[in-house]
Amino acid sequence: MFTNLTLRQKFIIQAVLILLALLYLVPLSNVVISSFAVSGFRNYTFLFTSGFPVIRMIFNSLFVSFMQVSLILLVASPAAFAFSKIRFPGKNALFLLIMLTMSISMLCFITPLFQTMKFLRWINTYPALIFPAATFWMPVAILILRNYYDSLGTELLEASMIEGAGFFTIWSRIYGPLSRPATVNVIVFAFINSWNDYLNPLLFSRTEEMRTLPLAVVSLTSSIHGARPEVIYACLVIMAIPSIGVYMIFQNQLGEGMTSGAVKG
Amino acid sequence: MKKKSSGSLLKMKKAETLSGYLFVTPIMLLLGVFVFYGLFYVIRLSLFKWNGLLPETMEFRGLKNYILLFQDPLSARALINVLLFMVFTVTVQMFLGLIMALLLRSKLKGSRFFRALFYIPVTLSTVVIAQTFMGLYEPYFGLLNTFLRGVGLDGLVRTWLGDPRTALWCIIAANIFQWTGAQMVYYIAGLTTISEDVFEAAQIDGAGFWRSLGSIVWPGLGPTHTTVIILGIVGSVKTFDIVWLLTEGGPGNATQFPATLLYQAVARNSQAGYGAAISVIMIALSVMFSAVQLTFNKKRQEA
Known part of the structure; x- marks a missing residue:
């Protein structure tokens, strides 16, 4: 279906696609156009020069995302390798347990998380913006990476073991590098997830200096900065560029993660 | 000879089990702190009345919540x-x-x-x-x-x-x-x-x-x-x-x-x-x- 088409069928398909595209283009372009309303590009310069700590927030977003992605890879990759290739008692039960936590919202643990952060003296610090959200995304990363390690087979493992290599070497030298396609998926989706995250900073950042970009918009709408709508739209455009950009750049390398890892939030 | 090889096999198996646990320790620790501890915490807390501030003010109220x-x-x-x-x-x-x-x-x-x-x-x-x-x-x-x-x-x-x-x-x-x-x-x-x-x-x-x-x-x-x-x-x-x-x-x-x-x-x-x-x-x-x-x-x- 839809591969051998008459001219009329092609026309209908094209028309429906354009209609659907308009439903997406109108709201999205409205944001971009509104960001230039009233004073044009000066909305953007105003955002950076009005005393609003947007540069700090951009830095926070970049730093927190970078740390979250690194932490996720560092923890999830060896775990996924173990669940795929190493035999140890209780393995299946542990894996099942991890998968069952995947769908739970972080919000459900608002009080215990807050108490833990208070105990660690982490409230309004970077670790509090990094660890909880990263941990809650790790099961997804483990699922994506484990599926890929499973597809790699055990021949290399057996050959390396005969040569006396330990599991750490086998993971870090052989299977880790071989899992590059799945790792790219994890990096891209973990980055998008972290860059866009609203809940974690909402719960644990207290001052403007410790806010990430998703909360910048909230600051702009409600605070002393009392920004005009067009400035808020400019901020949205800045926020959207990295996540759309990363997706566009890696579009052709994403497959696995889009179907086995994308989780609605 | 036979005994020795089965002994080293056992040793290898032990090493494999140990590596397995080592590889999953970080994720289990993190999930332990942020998820499993939280799970027990909220189940217990759901049986109390509490304003979320001072632990002393917690008041047991059973299934009333x-x-x-x-x-x-x-x-x-x-x-x-x-x-x-x-x-x-x-x-x-x-x-x-x-x-x-x-x-x-x-x-x-x-x-x-x-x-x-x-x-x-x-x-x-x-x-x-x-x-x-x-x-x-x-x-x-x-x-x-x-x-x-x-x-x-x-x-x-x-x-x-x-x-x-x-x-x-x-x-x-x-x-x-x-x-x-x-x-x-x-x-x-x-x-x-x-x-x-x-x-x-x-x-x-x-x-x-x-x-x-x-x-x-x-x-x-x-x-x-x-x-x-x-x-x-x-x-x-x-x-x-x-x-x-x-x-x-x-x-x-x-x-x-x-x-x-x-x-x-x-x-x-x-x-x-x-x-x-x-x-x-x-x-x-x-x-x-x-x-x-x-x-x-x-x-x-x-x-």
Whole structure:
């Protein structure tokens, strides 16, 4: 279906696609156009020069995302390798347990998380913006990476073991590098997830200096900065560029993660 | 000789077990601190009355939080809202996502552009989506009302997010906009599992578009439907950001969801125990639906 088409069928398909595209283009372009309303590009310069700590927030977003992605890879990759290739008692039960936590919202643990952060003296610090959200995304990363390690087979493992290599070497030298396609998926989706995250900073950042970009918009709408709508739209455009950009750049390398890892939030 | 080799085999097995545990220790530690500890904490806390500040003020009240929760008309409201949200977002996203996937199979000019465009909202923060839709719903110069006035439908003009009859539907529309692209991708992947011969046979047969859709494509996508539906349900149970950003549960509690009730109870009303009872129920539902999904996945892999 839809591969051998008459001219009329092609026309209908094209028309429906354009209609659907308009439903997406109108709201999205409205944001971009509104960001230039009233004073044009000066909305953007105003955002950076009005005393609003947007540069700090951009830095926070970049730093927190970078740390979250690194932490996720560092923890999830060896775990996924173990669940795929190493035999140890209780393995299946542990894996099942991890998968069952995947769908739970972080919000459900608002009080215990807050108490833990208070105990660690982490409230309004970077670790509090990094660890909880990263941990809650790790099961997804483990699922994506484990599926890929499973597809790699055990021949290399057996050959390396005969040569006396330990599991750490086998993971870090052989299977880790071989899992590059799945790792790219994890990096891209973990980055998008972290860059866009609203809940974690909402719960644990207290001052403007410790806010990430998703909360910048909230600051702009409600605070002393009392920004005009067009400035808020400019901020949205800045926020959207990295996540759309990363997706566009890696579009052709994403497959696995889009179907086995994308989780609605 | 034989004894020695079996001894070293045993040693190797021990080393393997040890490596296995070492490799999963970091994730178990992190989940332990942030999830499993939290789970026991909220289950216990749900049996107490507490303002969330001083531990000394905790007061045991048994199952009273749950009883209050079941008696509260707001819980019923939240339950109805989340069910409506679930049914409408899941069905519309399935239908639209499948249509998009099918249309893009034609590989006509611009297919890559359309595919990327439909997926863009998935990559955006819910904050961006919420602000985008606030721009549409804004009563005075919002795009929606401007459009309605322009085409002479002034009677339909309203304060979309401020009207209890329309606010929930505004949230549902924003969610559909945000996530349909993800379902499209699932269906694109699902369609590749249906062999081209089947489609061609249908064409030779002279099966019309709707007939082949109903008799070949739809049933052939069974596993994809399951995934899309379960992800939709799990996502609905968690829904917080879009509601909080657009309406904060208002106007007048018309758009309360379980997650917004939970957040309000804990962060605004200092009812940590009551909030914990909501958490426990949400966790139970999430884990239940995940278990269903894992069972389906396993069945599919075995089949």
